[in-house]
Amino acid sequence: MLALARAPFPRRLLAAGVACGLAALPRPADAAAAQGPATAPAPGKLKLALLQISVGSDKAANLEHAERKIREAAGCGAKLICLPECFNSPYGASFFPAYAEEIPETAAAATEAAHPSTCMLIRVARQLGVYLVGGSIPEVDRATGNVYNCNVVVSPDGEIVCKHRKVHLFDIDVPGKITFRESDTLTAGDQLSLFDTPWGRVGVGICYDIRFPQYAHLLRLSGAHLLLYPGAFNMTTGPLHWELLARARAVDNQAFVAVPSPARDPNAGYQAWGHSSVIDPWGKVVATTEHEEAIVYAEVDLAEVDTPRQSIPVFDQKRDDLYTLKWTNARGGS
Numbered sequence: 001m002l003a004l005a006r007a008p009f010p011r012r013l014l015a016a017g018v019a020c021g022l023a024a025l026p027r028p029a030d031a032a033a034a035q036g037p038a039t040a041p042a043p044g045k046l047k048l049a050l051l052q053i054s055v056g057s058d059k060a061a062n063l064e065h066a067e068r069k070i071r072e073a074a075g076c077g078a079k080l081i082c083l084p085e086c087f088n089s090p091y092g093a094s095f096f097p098a099y100a101e102e103i104p105e106t107a108a109a110a111t112e113a114a115h116p117s118t119c120m121l122i123r124v125a126r127q128l129g130v131y132l133v134g135g136s137i138p139e140v141d142r143a144t145g146n147v148y149n150c151n152v153v154v155s156p157d158g159e160i161v162c163k164h165r166k167v168h169l170f171d172i173d174v175p176g177k178i179t180f181r182e183s184d185t186l187t188a189g190d191q192l193s194l195f196d197t198p199w200g201r202v203g204v205g206i207c208y209d210i211r212f213p214q215y216a217h218l219l220r221l222s223g224a225h226l227l228l229y230p231g232a233f234n235m236t237t238g239p240l241h242w243e244l245l246a247r248a249r250a251v252d253n254q255a256f257v258a259v260p261s262p263a264r265d266p267n268a269g270y271q272a273w274g275h276s277s278v279i280d281p282w283g284k285v286v287a288t289t290e291h292e293e294a295i296v297y298a299e300v301d302l303a304e305v306d307t308p309r310q311s312i313p314v315f316d317q318k319r320d321d322l323y324t325l326k327w328t329n330a331r332g333g334s
Ligand SMILES: NC(=O)CCC(=O)C(=O)O
Pocket: 085, 170, 206, 207, 208, 209, 211, 231, 232, 233, 234, 237, 238, 241
């Protein structure tokens, strides 16, 4: 039996095909198998904070600003504090390589010179005794030269408990509105990412990852109570899709969903939609904001996932035996 509360369960679960940013995405059969060993910690109450912060072009200033806001949120009692996507750099394909730094696998390997952003998270998480979700930063793997959009999570004892490299790169072309190609400079990750806290299991994606219900489904199958998607939607898709997708993932998976965004900067090349929000497992928005700098707080009881899961037991009722696309013709051939 695996003991998971506050433990860096990812490595222990590697053999079971469930990981915290360390294993390849399980195939569907593996995902079903993952339900067994993925015994999640009993869910409970926590105060969550989403830091909707302004991010500029000065990396050191971005880190200082993030640290100030983390301290403010911790001072208000938040225990799980989440930064947005790209909290240390502007969001743009050309910026990623320039701002990228390595992210070590363990806190013991972190150095201020090589890993300034991770070191800040480790130092502050330890001092304040909080979980810090480092939304995302551009990460370079020096061995391959690959650059990733990566979220690192640090526990209150300063350990790295999750590293999520964005799995679905944001490559879209909406003529006359927005063209964006993360794949010009980024490499996609290939891992399903979760971490455990004393209040329940948290599944992690980054921004565009929220558009893929299959990924969220695997997080739920792996025992997630809360799905966290640091993101930076834009002014074209944000108004229609940001809240809709967050609520959809909450209802699909009967899980809490939290979506921290950067604040909007009217002078930036890429303008973030903002509207950081927390959604409950019924799909209700329980905390939100507009587009300016703000801290969104939510007191949530992750045990509340139990009611919709028992009342509307879609995960017991789904017909995995039918959900395979087969070519058929109208006359009944196969
Ligand atoms: N940073 C992102 O992945 C942006 C995703 C987005 O805006 C979308 O519409 O999807």
